[in-house]
Amino acid sequence: MKVYFRILSYADKFGLSATVYALLMALSILFGLINYSFLMPTLDILFDQHLTASATNMSNIYRKAMDSATQMLISEYGKKGALLSICFILAAANLLTNFFKYFSLRIITRIRANVIYNLRKHIFDKLTTFHLGYFTNERKGDLVSRITNDVQEVENSVINTLTVLFRDPLTIIIYFTVLFFLSWKLTLITIIILPVSGIIISGISKRLKRESEEGQHTLGQMLSIVDEMISGMRVVFAFNAQQYMYNKFDQQNKQYVRLLKTMYDKRELASPLSEFMGVSVVGVVLWIGGSMVLKQEMKASEFFFYIISFYQILVPAKALSNSFSSIQRGLASADRIFKIIDTPTQISDAPDATDAPPFSDAIEFKNVCFRYGHEEVLKNINIRISKGKMIALVGPSGAGKSTLADLIPRFYDTTSGNIFIDGRDVRSLTLDSLRAQIAVVTQEPILFNDTVYNNILFGNPGCSEEQVIEAARIAYAHDFIMQLEHGYHTHIGDRGMKLSGGQRQRISIARAVIKNPAILILDEATSALDTESEKWVQAALSTLMQNRTSLVIAHRLSTIQNADEIIVLDKGKIVQHGTHKELMQEDGLYRKLHLNGTSL
Secondary structure (H helix, E strand, O other): OHHHHHHHOOOOOHHHHHHHHHHHHHHHHHHHHHHHHOHHHHHHHHOOOOOOOOOOOHHHHHHHHHHHHHHHHHHHHHHHHHHHHHHHHHHHHHHHHHHHHHHHHHHHHHHHHHHHHHHHHHHHHHHOOOOHHHHHHOOHHHHHHHHHHHHHHHHHHOHHHHHHHHHHHHHHHHHHHHHHHHOHHHHHHHHHHOHHHHHHHHHHHHHHHHHHHHHHHHHHHHHHHHHHHHHOHHHHHHOOOHHHHHHHHHHHHHHHHHHHHHHHHHHHHHHHHHHHHHHHHHHHHHHHHHHHHHOOOOOHHHHHHHHHHHHHHHHHHHHHHHHHHHHHHHHHHHHHHHHHHOOOOOOOOOOOOEOOOOOOOEEEEEEEEEEEOOEEEEEEEEEEEEOOOEEEEEOOOOOOHHHHHHOOOOOOOOOEEEEEEOOEEHHHEOHHHHHOOEEEEOOOOOOOOOEHHHHHHOOOOOOOHHHHHHHHHHOOOHHHHHOOOOHHHOEOOHHHOOOOHHHHHHHHHHHHHHHOOOEEEEEOOOOOOOHHHHHHHHHHHHHHHOOOEEEEEOOOHHHOOOOOEEEEEEOOEEEEEEOHHHHHHOOOHHHHHHHOOOOO
8 A cells, every 4th residue: 555655645735635535535424324214114104113212222222313303303294394394304415425435436536637647747757867878778668668558557447546545435334333332243244255355356457467477577678679669660661671570579479369358357356245245244234134023122113224234344345345446547657657756867967066157177087987887988088178169079979979079068977087178077066057057969960759950949948039030040951940841830740750850950969059068969960861961061060169179079080080089988988089180190999990980
């Protein structure tokens, strides 16, 4: 139940809401009890039975209260008038029952909506705080499954049981109290017998939770496969891999269906099992209670009321047993959700972090090492990047170029060593203020399924339309944007797939332009482009880099010949540094790569 109450903690002011709900539901149950309570004197009036004048023991106190009220009505209005009065009382009690029930359900509806909203919000907020390595280790489809399917399962299996878990125990307690006053012997027997069904169903529920966890994991795997296929559809078609992807998906799909069948079988078993146990208990009550009536230890009207009241316990008891089996799927999903929420955030603001002042001097790497898992990616890196300078990083694939650049905006933190901006350790600065001064243009332009205008504005949401257009002009994107169907308000599709590679890259450059960053990181921004597109993008980049501090991860020599300094990395170490001319005069890795025509 710890996980269950943790879910409920996401409701706003849950304690107050639960208290008001319990009060309203208790009133609803009590007025419902009045309906059934007047059945005893009503039957006695109809069948001309003697009304109880006094109570000699605890079991007669409840009956005496009902009979006294009925005698008052008979003495005032006569039997026929009393019967009519009781009918009006029953109608009024029923009206009040449903009145309080309605408003109690409205409270539950708000609790449910708040829980789901806050839970999804917390998961999404948490995902935005993780470092890049987290998303490398996790399947995207599985993460999407947790924020969609798992939260939906929590709503269906957990939140929907709120009414059952709060109302039904209260109903059972109130009606058991009434039953105790009617006949403590019969009530004691039912208290002994009823828990048996609960123990049996509890065993089924535990197995159901284990299978639910596996089922949700399998569903996440399925979504990952779908995401991979859609994202890589061009490659799938090119290699005739449709059958391979189908078989991969079908395998997970069949496994999920097998688990689903097993879960449904176990969950559906709870209902007939609880019904059978309930009928068995009713049979015992009928036999014992009927014997008491025959022995005149109990009046027929009392026994009739007892059976009706006992039935009011069986219904919520059955609902409770069914909800406990149903709730396991939701708890399994909640466990998967809380694994994300409970994952510690590795990169965050230090308690004494301060805002970064405007960049004015230099970026320095001092004895920086970085290890990813067991692999040492960077080893003892020492670099100084002065303001306004262009520094290029070159080297073979896997040399650590992108990782080194990712350390500046703290996408990762160093394993050892320090990175300073204007003499201040980046870990002593707030993330927002640090990243506000940095723009990144990557090899694969990341655009969103929105308009061209909003994709550019993403770099600085406070800018005007004139500034968006000016940024597009600087990025050499304005002309092709105006040729689109709706100009700047054209939707560019998922990941901007309605545009060519060069067009996507120029929009991402415009996004960087409008941010007006002091520090610019270009991660192989032209490597995936054709010659014509590269010409336009290179022109845009040249304009963007003017009067900025730039760190360029080079793929083609044309982008770095004019760099103030070129740093050559190999296996995580700096093996050379200097200008293009100086490095070409050395017999080192840079000259070797250049002369061999190897792409940098």
